[in-house]
Amino acid sequence: MNEGWYRLLSVLTFVAGFWEGPAAILYRVIGDDDGTVMRAANYLDEPWNYVASGAVIVVSAALLAVLDKGRTKALARERGAGAARAQAD
DSSP: OOHHHHHHHHHHHHHHHHHHTHHHHHHHHHHOOOOOSTTGGGGSOHHHHHHHHHHHHHHHHHHHHHHHHHHHHHHHHHHHHHHHHHHHO
């Protein structure tokens, strides 16, 4: 998997995490949102929607950390393969 895929997955993870996490909380607090398909956490009743949004924030942050670590490993492999090719020449 190249760096472009890691960037795409990171952006998608961040957007989904933000939309279901902090944005869902703001829609509930400011707009008294009862939930839509795009903000599924707001379908839940009062304390549980905040718990679900918090869980989404934690999970998306963990996924972003895993993606970043994978990207770092992939870049290290590419550098190592490039150095090995340069020594072979």
